[in-house]
Amino acid sequence: MAANRRPTLADVAREVGVSAKTVSRVLNEDGPASARTREQVLAAVDRLGFQPNLMARNIRVGGPDTTVGLVIPDLGNPFFGAVARAIEDTVRDRGLTLLMGSSADAPDRERALTDKFLARRISILMVVPSVGADHSHLKSHRTAGLPVVFLDRPGSGLPTDNVVSTNRDGAHDGVAHLIAHGHRRIGFIGDLPTKLYTRRERLAGYRSALQEAGLPADRALITNAHDQHGASTATSQLLGLTDPPTALFAGNNIVALGIVTELARSGRKDVAVVAFDDVELAEALEPALTVVAQNPEEIGRTAATTALSRLDGDRTRALTITVPTRLIVRGSGERPAPALREA
Amino acid sequence: MAANRRPTLADVAREVGVSAKTVSRVLNEDGPASARTREQVLAAVDRLGFQPNLMARNIRVGGPDTTVGLVIPDLGNPFFGAVARAIEDTVRDRGLTLLMGSSADAPDRERALTDKFLARRISILMVVPSVGADHSHLKSHRTAGLPVVFLDRPGSGLPTDNVVSTNRDGAHDGVAHLIAHGHRRIGFIGDLPTKLYTRRERLAGYRSALQEAGLPADRALITNAHDQHGASTATSQLLGLTDPPTALFAGNNIVALGIVTELARSGRKDVAVVAFDDVELAEALEPALTVVAQNPEEIGRTAATTALSRLDGDRTRALTITVPTRLIVRGSGERPAPALREA
DNA sequence: GTGAAAGCGCTAACAA
DNA sequence: TTGTTAGCGCTTTCAC
Numbered sequence: 281m282a283a284n285r286r287p288t289l290a291d292v293a294r295e296v297g298v299s300a301k302t303v304s305r306v307l308n309e310d311g312p313a314s315a316r317t318r319e320q321v322l323a324a325v326d327r328l329g330f331q332p333n334l335m336a337r338n339i340r341v342g343g344p345d346t347t348v349g350l351v352i353p354d355l356g357n358p359f360f361g362a363v364a365r366a367i368e369d370t371v372r373d374r375g376l377t378l379l380m381g382s383s384a385d386a387p388d389r390e391r392a393l394t395d396k397f398l399a400r401r402i403s404i405l406m407v408v409p410s411v412g413a414d415h416s417h418l419k420s421h422r423t424a425g426l427p428v429v430f431l432d433r434p435g436s437g438l439p440t441d442n443v444v445s446t447n448r449d450g451a452h453d454g455v456a457h458l459i460a461h462g463h464r465r466i467g468f469i470g471d472l473p474t475k476l477y478t479r480r481e482r483l484a485g486y487r488s489a490l491q492e493a494g495l496p497a498d499r500a501l502i503t504n505a506h507d508q509h510g511a512s513t514a515t516s517q518l519l520g521l522t523d524p525p526t527a528l529f530a531g532n533n534i535v536a537l538g539i540v541t542e543l544a545r546s547g548r549k550d551v552a553v554v555a556f557d558d559v560e561l562a563e564a565l566e567p568a569l570t571v572v573a574q575n576p577e578e579i580g581r582t583a584a585t586t587a588l589s590r591l592d593g594d595r596t597r598a599l600t601i602t603v604p605t606r607l608i609v610r611g612s613g614e615r616p617a618p619a620l621r622e623a
Numbered sequence: 624m625a626a627n628r629r630p631t632l633a634d635v636a637r638e639v640g641v642s643a644k645t646v647s648r649v650l651n652e653d654g655p656a657s658a659r660t661r662e663q664v665l666a667a668v669d670r671l672g673f674q675p676n677l678m679a680r681n682i683r684v685g686g687p688d689t690t691v692g693l694v695i696p697d698l699g700n701p702f703f704g705a706v707a708r709a710i711e712d713t714v715r716d717r718g719l720t721l722l723m724g725s726s727a728d729a730p731d732r733e734r735a736l737t738d739k740f741l742a743r744r745i746s747i748l749m750v751v752p753s754v755g756a757d758h759s760h761l762k763s764h765r766t767a768g769l770p771v772v773f774l775d776r777p778g779s780g781l782p783t784d785n786v787v788s789t790n791r792d793g794a795h796d797g798v799a800h801l802i803a804h805g806h807r808r809i810g811f812i813g814d815l816p817t818k819l820y821t822r823r824e825r826l827a828g829y830r831s832a833l834q835e836a837g838l839p840a841d842r843a844l845i846t847n848a849h850d851q852h853g854a855s856t857a858t859s860q861l862l863g864l865t866d867p868p869t870a871l872f873a874g875n876n877i878v879a880l881g882i883v884t885e886l887a888r889s890g891r892k893d894v895a896v897v898a899f900d901d902v903e904l905a906e907a908l909e910p911a912l913t914v915v916a917q918n919p920e921e922i923g924r925t926a927a928t929t930a931l932s933r934l935d936g937d938r939t940r941a942l943t944i945t946v947p948t949r950l951i952v953r954g955s956g957e958r959p960a961p962a963l964r965e966a
Numbered sequence: 967g968t969g970a971a972a973g974c975g976c977t978a979a980c981a982a
Numbered sequence: 983t984t985g986t987t988a989g990c991g992c993t994t995t996c997a998c
């Protein structure tokens with residue numbers, strides 16, 4: 281079957297016997313149009329199956345495309361899924377559509393995606409920046425009026441709005457919870473790479489909690505993993521130390537899955553766990569998993585409203601907005617520490 | 624700060640002292656260009672921060688936009704996240720970008736999204752169709768050469784490629800597993816609405832397994848839920864019956880979360896569970912959750928490769944491709960049924 | 967190897 | 983109330 285050319289405004293105009301501009305007027309509810317013409321035009325549109333070419337329209341109007349470019353590390357990670365959903369819900373009312381891509385945390389993939397998005401003249405750019413990515417190339421776009429917001433981690437190379445969780449305080453609270461329950465040797469399994477903003481902040485919170493309690497910082501207890509399987513391996517390694525930790529702090533949701541799975545597999549009910557970021561089924565575990573919950577909905581919504589107000593002309597100073605985390609105590613942080621049992 | 628006009632091809636041309644066409648040639652590696660001109664052009668592009676306007680290019684070239692329109696029910700559901708990731712991974716090599724939106728399973732939102740996508744002249748349309756949505760309006764686009772693929776559920780109103788799981792057989796196997804372990808009263812908690820394709824298919828599998836075993840089909844054991852909380856409620860209602868089920872079959876991942884959470888909350892370790900679709904932490908539960916796992920990666924990849932081959936001119940008959948599910952036995956289906964204990 | 971003119975589908979700015 | 987002309991930023995066509 282031949283690929284028929286799609287009908288254009290001109291085709292509709294010819295069909296009705298009016299000018300292209302008249303059809304345009306009817307469809308965009310621009311200027312006036314007699315009831316009769318309107319009817320005829322709409323009928324012809326229907327008959328021909330005409331659908332206006334949005335690209336052509338945009339090019340003529342000159343404004344930005346009605347899309348939001350969103351770069352996240354992984355479409356499959358539920359945390360970013362929740363963020364994306366909140367963003368979509370917020371911008372939909374404004375008629376904006378999501379252009380999405382995953383960077384796999386690789387700076388070159390991130391750059392390729394943003395370049396593509398920019399070439400489409402997106403209305404808003406939102407990025408979860410990869411480690412090592414430089415964003416100074418966005419400067420000219422910013423001054424040209426493009427709202428740029430970084431999510432989950434701050435961008436680098438230019439001043440823009442950032443929306444991040446209270447990583448340091450949240451991790452501090454989670455670790456303090458473990459300490460309050462008698463644990464003195466607490467393992468930390470963070471994300472990778474170690475330069476990652478969230479990794480550093482959460483580790484800083486871990487350290488400050490230890491310090492505050494006068495506990496020594498043992499480097500052997502600090503390790504990393506970049507996926508669930510790696511976190512499982514890291515867990516068994518930590519527990520295999522000659523002086524092993526009695527509690528573990530998970531640096532993110534994926535690490536938490538790895539830790540919990542490994543503990544279940546090896547039947548280690550005696551190891552306390554607190555995780556950064558909530559996970560599904562946390563309350564159905566035995567014991568239920570205590571977490572420092574992030575608020576992905578709020579992160580997405582805040583980022584979107586910030587970007588929209590920039591789009592509306594807000595030229596005030598760039599802000600770093602901090603979305604609070606919340607310690608949800610469910611039990612896993614309260615497993616008796618050996619120190620207490622011996623006492 | 625004034626919103627400076629972004630530089631155009633003409634600006635670059637003027638800067639170098641060549642024609643616009645020459646710049647175009649250099650950038651697209653179209654016709655010939657002297658090494659010297661090329662250098663100068665590239666330098667000017669860099670200096671001015673020029674980025675070609677993809678919309679303008681597309682409009683002139685007349686081809687479809689290099690995007691894939693994807694409509695899913697919920698960006699936050701990990702199942703669809705995994706599907707989307709697989710799609711992106713597959714189409715990225717072809718230079719295609721994802722245009723995404725969530726329908727919330729509402730036909731009008733689905734229609735609004737697809738219309739927007741079509742107005743952008745997407746290269747491929749992929750949709751998880753909502754219940755009650757009619758797709759006959761896509762007919763003209765199909766004949767005009769637009770590949771249309773339905774995911775997870777078949778579309779209606781026109782012949783197109785569909786990619787779905789082996790819902791019926793999978794559910795059958797899951798329920799048969801419960802029966803094999805002595806259960807005779809098995810509750811079914813399905814998705815909503817009840818007209819949903821996956822709901823119907825999985826229920827049919829449930830019924831066929833009962834029938835095969837010569838077990839009666841008790842309507843009181845069949846119920847539904849449209850979110851996790853609803854599934855929890857449904858669970859306690861089923862267990863509150865005078866002749867309650869000894870096992871539950873979850874119609875999807877969200878329902879599974881609700882069932883498992885409710886059983887944990889009420890301390891009911893005696894109820895067997897099998898879930899359709901795998902969930903995180905399934906193996907860390909006690910007992911570990913037995914599931915009929917779907918293969919979202921394969922669903923996404925298959926849908927994408929099918930669509931790409933259509934884009935390449937494959938005009939063979941529309942196919943409904945079935946991606947196999949896999950019963951993963953982890954323990955929760957093997958809890959002793961009262962019938963056995965009494966024996 | 968390079969340029970001039972025309973035109974993709976649409977709308978702004980004017981005129982009628 | 984409607985039409986005409988011009989032009990958005992780019993590429994095609996054909997000439998040089």
